[in-house]
Amino acid sequence: MTARAALRTLSVIGAVGLIGYGLIQPVESEVRWLICLWAAGPLLWLAARITVPPLRRGLTSSVYHLGLVVLVGFALLSLQLLRQQVVQAEAISSFVATSPDGRTTSNVRPVLASQRILRGSMSDRRGEALVASEPAAGFARRTYPLAERYDPRAFSHVVGFFSTRYGQSGLEATYAEYLTGERGNEWARLRERFLGGAPQGNNLTLTLNAELQARSAAALGGRAGSVVVLDPRTGAILALVSSPGFDPRGLSFDPAAPDWQAENQRISAYWAQLTADGAGQPLLNRATQGVYPPGSTFKTVTAIGALEHPQAGRPAEITCPESYLPQEGAPPVTNAVADLASLTGIPSDLERVYAFSCNTAFAQYAVRLGPDLMSDVARRFDILPPQRTASSYPAFTELPTSQSLLYVDPGFLNYPRALADTGYGQGQLLVTPLQMALVAAAVANDGVMMQPYLVQRISRPDGGTIREFRPRELRRTMSPQTARTMLAAMGAVARYGFGSSVSGFVPGIPVGGKSGTAEHVPGAIPHAWFLAVAPLDGPRYAVAVMVESGGEGSSVGAQLAGQVLAAAFATE
């Protein structure tokens, strides 16, 4: 009897051990689990057989044993269910199988679930719907109400695309968790889980002014480039255009389409068109990811350096010679225009050399400041030396960004000639249009640089607020005194300097600006830049425009910035 009990205990322990070991086997080695399970079957049967009291041989006994076998069979089924539905369910659901011919198979349910969610909408600062969702054939379709009034390409980089095939970009990607409702309305999710109903995501209210965004893109008129308009007081992004753009409708799947295969082909054809060589990289957000030499717009930073460090920079003592030799053996620095001194006067002052964009003057400032002070002032505007910097700009994470760099090669600024070039915006400077807009905004906001932001509010489908974004100071970049001086200098540019044409677009409103003509490849048409702030008494707009290989900043750039400013005031 004790031998039977021992045998029973042993077989139970054996079965439990085998099952326990088998249950933790990963999906790839399921055969091992099956072997364990099948081996545990006879052990379970043995244990049960010992437990059943011995019966007289006959039909009753046979039926008992038959029932026992059936019971063990059902026990094995239950154990397999336990593994497939509970223990390894998560691993199996997300298991991706690759067959020998390279094709992959994965669970279709997460994809379908994402297509079924009514993703939240996006609207501009006035509540105008830009992107929405609607139910279509049991799934959800991303719709673009913005396309009814505007060119959808103007908004492509901000809102991004939503594709079941190619993923997401822009705010669709950044705020995916909120837009799908995964975050923010957990309670509603729980309720949907039990009571059903189409899951609905949360809505984004952007800081964007849709009308301004569209008009800015129209002003760019298909040229490659970007426009950034900030509210300098808050850091709110009012417009952020990168051209060329794309039509997000071209990548969004319509589940109500009669032929899904044709629908998928349409999307992959458009994707191929966007990613083709020679398409001009329409998926790149030039405003935040594109890095360019800033040209003379960077003189703003150099001037701030001189004003903030008056002992080293001596801002008042400046001249504008025809050429300036910062380093023996290196070619001298020259001005873009001959006989500039006749305009700036001899001796000159900071406002006049800034207004007439005198290279030799700012080369001198940079050399006076030296590499350390130049790095210091650039750092205040998050234009950093290449060492130990992140690849993206950490102060703005809502869209993909690039970090702006003061130079590329280590030790570059130790060469006086390199330092001089950096002072007037050439050298190895690589900055994003957004970064230059932040420089203009800091000047316009009394020296305080505000953190840029694009989403001001996330709300539930019922309208309740989940998150509200408040303006946040990044840092004070300069004293209020310096800021006032710089604002006056920018005003001088627009009043009488190179770039005064910008004033013609906004009659009656005093504006400030700074042009930039950035050489990038020797002999090529330079990039046209322009920074603008308006109105000068209490600026509400800080603008940075950039046209790739656009020409002169003081003409092409100023014209574009003027049009953008005019649109900003017109759409107020």
Next chain:
Amino acid sequence: MAQRSFNPLALLRRFRGVEFQLLLTVLLFFAAGYLLVVVATRQREFVASVPGVLTILWPSTLPLLLFIGVSLGLSLSSPRADQVLLPLVALLAGLSLMLTARLEPSLNTLYRCTAADGTVFPCYEGVAAKQSLWVTLGVLGLGAMLFVPWDRLLIRTLRLSLIDFLDHYRYVWLALGLLLIFATFLFGVDPNNSGVRVWFNFGLFLFQPSELLKIILVIFMASYLNEYREVVSAGYRIGPLTLPPLPYLAPIVGMWGLAMATIVFQRDLGAALLLFGVFLAMLYAATGQGWYVLAGMLAFGLGAYVLYQIVPVVAIRVQIWLDPWATAQGSGYQIVQAIYALASGRIFGTGLGLGVPAIVPAIHTDFIFTAIGEEMGLAGTLAVLIAYILLIFRGFHIALRIPGRFRGFEQLLAIGLTTIIAVQTLIIIGGNLRLIPLTGITLPFVSYGGSSVLVNFIIVGLLMRISAFSQR
């Protein structure tokens, strides 16, 4: 029923209260589930009023109301028949109606067939309505088994009761079974490109003869084993050796072998496995000889190995079983999708109408258990398993309640019929869950399919009839 009592108290004593209560519970379960399904799949708009609910429920509850009618009828005719079988069958049949109603819209959007003239139509249109019809016919068949006075009719014509009639004409049944097999060879069709020609096309409907074959085989074996039980279990003693009673085993082995061979030639592996399992179980129940089972399993292993070598279908099935992921886009697609479906169910399931079970091919027939797993989760699948265990053990219980050794045929018949349900359930769920290689047979009472539903109801009808007269 000549001396029917009109004493109300006696009538009350005859009332099958347990069965009635259980059936009402099943009816409520079905009504709630069916409402949920219809509303969740947006087939009808839900109106929260009594007429609104009733318009959704009306035609589909008819089969379940018939169950209650059968129960009340039994209270009058044979109050002592088993009271648990009927509610369990109603539960499973109700689940079947609920699931076909849930799956039909998904099937209609996913699977489209092209007719000969080029028009495209949903392959499985009307599945739910047809299943309601089959279940209704099944309940009517069950009622016919119970309420038609077969004994009186047969005694009048053949001087045999129904059970004796089944027992007595075993060679007629054997011949009928063989005839069915050969007829399948000659007239079998393959309507849905499953690769096996095991259906008869009767114009209006398709019939799967192997479903009928399993009952016929069980009747034959029960009768034969009952008559030769002593000889078959004893064997010849020659000195110390006990030889199997080969001459007496020959007819059943021959019958079984013929059935197996034909089925294997027709590639209907599920039916072959089922018949083999039932054969072994009945042999064991009749003789109590474990070594018969061992020898049978050994023979099966050998046979399976040989088949694995020579029949490509078997080899493919085994390969899919061992590694479905390798051919996830080809032959392993069905089982891989079933694995994903079960895994996404978790403990409580996605909820009826909220999963995507129809991705798994043959979800409403062979793979209906995975639909339960996805939308009702482990809770649902275990509940269904428990329902089957109760059903099977009730069947065994009926067999054991039959008194006396003079009714061995009835005992063996009850065991055989119950074993059909048990083995069939184990084979198909085991195949669904990748516990054994997949062979396409139906899940009793739950899978869509006319022949399967009808035959299973007749099995239950026979079981209940046996139980009704077991304690006289």
